[in-house]
Amino acid sequence: MELNVNQFKKDYLRRLKAKSGRPLEESTVWDQYHALGSLIKEYMTDDWVGTSIAYNKLDTRQVFYFSMEFLTGKLLCDYMHAMGVFEVVEQGLTDLGLSLETISEAERDQGLGNGGLGRLAACFMDSMASVGIPGHGIGIRFNFGLFEQKIINGYQVEFPDRWLENRNVWEVKMPDKAVEVHFGGSVRQDYIGGRNVFFLENTEVVMAVPYDTPIPGYQNGIVNTLRLYSAEAKTPDFDLAGFSRGDYNRVFSEKYAVEAISQVLYPDDAYENGRLLRLKQEYFFVSAGLQGIMRSFKRSGLPIRDFHKYNAIHINDTHPALAIPELMRLLMDIEELNWEEAWKITTQTISYTNHTLLHEAMEKWPVDVMKSLLPRIFMIIEEIDRRFNQITERLYHQVDPRRSQQMAIIGDGQVRMAHLCIVGSHSVNGVAKLHSELLATKELKPFNEFYAGKFNNKTNGITHRRWLLHSNPRLSAHITEAIGDEWIKEPESLGRLMKYHSDPAYLEKLMAIKRANKVDFSNYLHKTSGVSIDPDSIYDIQIKRLHEYKRQTLNILHIMSMYLRLKEDPDLDLIPRTFLFGAKAAPGYQTAKQTIKLINAVGDLINADKDVNEKLKVVFVENYGVTVAEHIIPSADISEQISTASKEASGTGNMKLMMNGAVTVATLDGANIEILEAVGKDNIFLFGLTAEEVYRYTENHSYKAFEIYQNNPLLRRAIDMMTDGTLNVSPEEFYLIRSALLDHNDAFFVLKDFESYANIQKKACEAYRDKKRWSAMSLVNIAKSGIFSSDRTIRDYNRDIWKAPVFETLKGSL
Numbered sequence: 001m002e003l004n005v006n007q008f009k010k011d012y013l014r015r016l017k018a019k020s021g022r023p024l025e026e027s028t029v030w031d032q033y034h035a036l037g038s039l040i041k042e043y044m045t046d047d048w049v050g051t052s053i054a055y056n057k058l059d060t061r062q063v064f065y066f067s068m069e070f071l072t073g074k075l076l077c078d079y080m081h082a083m084g085v086f087e088v089v090e091q092g093l094t095d096l097g098l099s100l101e102t103i104s105e106a107e108r109d110q111g112l113g114n115g116g117l118g119r120l121a122a123c124f125m126d127s128m129a130s131v132g133i134p135g136h137g138i139g140i141r142f143n144f145g146l147f148e149q150k151i152i153n154g155y156q157v158e159f160p161d162r163w164l165e166n167r168n169v170w171e172v173k174m175p176d177k178a179v180e181v182h183f184g185g186s187v188r189q190d191y192i193g194g195r196n197v198f199f200l201e202n203t204e205v206v207m208a209v210p211y212d213t214p215i216p217g218y219q220n221g222i223v224n225t226l227r228l229y230s231a232e233a234k235t236p237d238f239d240l241a242g243f244s245r246g247d248y249n250r251v252f253s254e255k256y257a258v259e260a261i262s263q264v265l266y267p268d269d270a271y272e273n274g275r276l277l278r279l280k281q282e283y284f285f286v287s288a289g290l291q292g293i294m295r296s297f298k299r300s301g302l303p304i305r306d307f308h309k310y311n312a313i314h315i316n317d318t319h320p321a322l323a324i325p326e327l328m329r330l331l332m333d334i335e336e337l338n339w340e341e342a343w344k345i346t347t348q349t350i351s352y353t354n355h356t357l358l359h360e361a362m363e364k365w366p367v368d369v370m371k372s373l374l375p376r377i378f379m380i381i382e383e384i385d386r387r388f389n390q391i392t393e394r395l396y397h398q399v400d401p402r403r404s405q406q407m408a409i410i411g412d413g414q415v416r417m418a419h420l421c422i423v424g425s426h427s428v429n430g431v432a433k434l435h436s437e438l439l440a441t442k443e444l445k446p447f448n449e450f451y452a453g454k455f456n457n458k459t460n461g462i463t464h465r466r467w468l469l470h471s472n473p474r475l476s477a478h479i480t481e482a483i484g485d486e487w488i489k490e491p492e493s494l495g496r497l498m499k500y501h502s503d504p505a506y507l508e509k510l511m512a513i514k515r516a517n518k519v520d521f522s523n524y525l526h527k528t529s530g531v532s533i534d535p536d537s538i539y540d541i542q543i544k545r546l547h548e549y550k551r552q553t554l555n556i557l558h559i560m561s562m563y564l565r566l567k568e569d570p571d572l573d574l575i576p577r578t579f580l581f582g583a584k585a586a587p588g589y590q591t592a593k594q595t596i597k598l599i600n601a602v603g604d605l606i607n608a609d610k611d612v613n614e615k616l617k618v619v620f621v622e623n624y625g626v627t628v629a630e631h632i633i634p635s636a637d638i639s640e641q642i643s644t645a646s647k648e649a650s651g652t653g654n655m656k657l658m659m660n661g662a663v664t665v666a667t668l669d670g671a672n673i674e675i676l677e678a679v680g681k682d683n684i685f686l687f688g689l690t691a692e693e694v695y696r697y698t699e700n701h702s703y704k705a706f707e708i709y710q711n712n713p714l715l716r717r718a719i720d721m722m723t724d725g726t727l728n729v730s731p732e733e734f735y736l737i738r739s740a741l742l743d744h745n746d747a748f749f750v751l752k753d754f755e756s757y758a759n760i761q762k763k764a765c766e767a768y769r770d771k772k773r774w775s776a777m778s779l780v781n782i783a784k785s786g787i788f789s790s791d792r793t794i795r796d797y798n799r800d801i802w803k804a805p806v807f808e809t810l811k812g813s814l
């Protein structure tokens with residue numbers, strides 16, 4: 001948009017006064033932030049309204065991305081960049097004696113997600129708008145996002161994330177678009193006009209009230225929408241009669257029970273804990289979202305039989321799986337289509353992404369729970385299952401009599417949500433090549449054989465605008481200086497940087513930028529936690545959820561072994577290294593919590609020991625999330641991507657770090673394999689078992705962790721350090737970690753991969769010594785990162801699955 005500094009200052013001062021009721025001099029940082037946010041939103045309004053009018057007028061196919069999680073982080077600066085007003089606003093604020101940096105820090109992270117899956121949804125929103133696809137998000141407006149983490153005495157302590165306590169400037173409440181969602185009750189069946197008709201009776205009614213947030217594309221005038229639903233009791237005021245009778249508790253408990261649905265995000269990452277409230281959340285937003293889509297589709301006057309031609313609904317993992325029976329219900333019970341018609345529309349509308357192979361993450365709901373919470377939905381699932389079984393029975397009962405049962409949607413008293421998604425959609429994709437291949441050839445093999453062509457791969461991506469352009473301005477400028485700014489719209493043109501591969505001046509500047517970013521991060525860390533780190537040490541970074549399969553344990557055991565070696569030989573020639581960890585553990589995941597304590601205990605020991613602390617430092621960065629990531633990633637030298645092969649579906653932090661010039665220490669897992677393909681084996685440090693070897697060891701039970709413990713003295717001493725009093729803790733402190741490794745035969749092959757990991761770490765260290773070599777490696781990683789832009793991912797989804805039109809801009813279509 002067109003905006004000059006003077007106009008901005010005038011607008012801003014007026015807005016600040018109106019919003020805060022006081023002049024600039026008396027305003028708080030919060031006032032300043034709130035006024036700025038509301039002004040930026042207003043600047044966006046014409047395009048936002050224009051976009052939705054244009055989509056309606058063009059009768060265009062639209063994409064709806066249903067996701068339980070949207071981990072968007074802060075929005076202010078991203079939006080100013082998207083609108084092309086960043087510099088003007090920054091200048092205007094400086095003129096007024098204000099600091100954009102300080103103001104933007106006042107924004108709360110929108111932390112409505114656990115990790116990769118939720119952040120992926122946020123990157124997709126940005127890319128859909130920037131690529132020009134009519135695509136919107138549908139989710140839940142949780143009152144509390146993912147908990148805030150504090151480290152107290154080395155332990156993780158969780159605090160509620162009150163992100164809404166000071167209002168959310170970006171959202172617009174849409175009360176007229178509220179819909180009813182029904183739970184429980186019973187189904188009455190009638191035979192009217194030659195067909196079976198189903199009515200739900202005596203249900204609990206919950207109002208789903210949408211709050212819309214604009215999602216601006218990058219300087220293209222397109223503004224899509226993220227719609228998050230909040231649960232409200234049907235009568236907005238409590239039951240006055242009950243209240244005056246003094247029956248406070250009942251009245252309030254009913255209201256709270258209803259509103260509980262959108263109170264809090266479940267903090268479990270890649271783990272399913274099967275709570276009833278979670279199932280309610282899932283149905284709540286899916287039903288509301290579909291009713292909203294149906295409502296506006298019907299307003300268009302287009303025939304219901306063409307629903308799938310205008311609407312593509314994507315379900316992000318199985319959490320929104322009930323979209324399948326719910327769309328069937330709406331088409332049959334409300335729109336009066338028959339089963340076959342409804343089924344055709346439903347399956348052609350819906351597509352599904354699988355995000356994990358971990359069995360503990362697979363959603364399964366007990367039949368009796370589903371039946372009593374959602375009786376009509378359950379009937380429809382039963383019917384989908386019955387029809388599907390009929391076919392598989394016929395096909396397989398002679399060749400493989402068990403196969404039909406294996407593939408069933410309902411089995412062992414449970415509804416298998418992944419099976420429902422596969423049967424009820426027209427596309428099933430994994431999130432990286434290896435992951436998609438394992439889905440098709442192992443975990444979901446019978447389905448891949450049954451549905452030739454339904455399975456496909458869409459390798460994940462990240463928005464290079466947030467994760468490079470905005471969070472690493474120095475590097476962005478250095479890139480643009482060399483190859484122009486085309487990479488912002490076409491990230492794969494970052495490849496042109498390859499011509500600087502042997503240009504000493506360019507590479508030297510690259511290293512100077514890394515150094516400056518390391519200073520920035522050390523200042524940030526000091527300011528936020530009081531910890532000092534040395535920008536001349538290697539920053540070795542592992543940032544992601546805490547999970548056994550991600551193997552923070554391998555990293556810390558290796559650090560412990562380095563400590564032991566250094567204690568024996570203080571002159572050991574090591575380049576000083578700072579190991580940084582950032583990770584939240586699910587509150588009920590005890591092994592993960594012990595790992596956090598272990599990292600902190602090792603940090604306490606090492607950081608205080610003069611024999612080693614010139615060369616080693618271990619820091620656990622508190623409350624890892626989107627904002628912390630934006631500070632830390634530009635400063636990384638080494639990126640730790642060390643999951644047990646086959647366990648990490650893709651990973652996306654790996655992409656962010658490479659894009660910022662970190663070199664990866666990697667197993668052949670998830671998207672690491674594609675990073676390897678992109679950069680070549682000389683620009684990545686590979687180690688460890690392959691997925692195939694992991695499968696083989698797991699299947700033939702030939703792995704013996706304890707033997708490795710007995711035969712590798714250094715590793716044994718490192719493991720024993722957990723219990724022998726070296727660390728300032730009781731011997732039982734880490735019993736879960738120790739017993740997972742030794743008593744339960746190390747399911748994630750930490751011991752097995754230890755030696756290979758230690759070797760590759762030595763090689764990485766050697767490579768770092770050679771500044772020229774290292775800077776060239778770093779450059780290759782940046783240059784080859786363009787394919788990991790989520791713009792590419794989104795174009796792949798759209799080309800193969802959604803097939804929505806792509807608009808350069810909407811200007812002129814109004």
Ligand code: GL9
Nearest residue numbers: 114115116117270355431648649650651
């Ligand atoms: C995840 C995978 O574990 C990651 O490897 C993958 O990159 C992301 C996005 O596709 O999805 N699956 C999953 O359940 N989580 C992932 O991060 N966990 C959550 O974030 C809830």
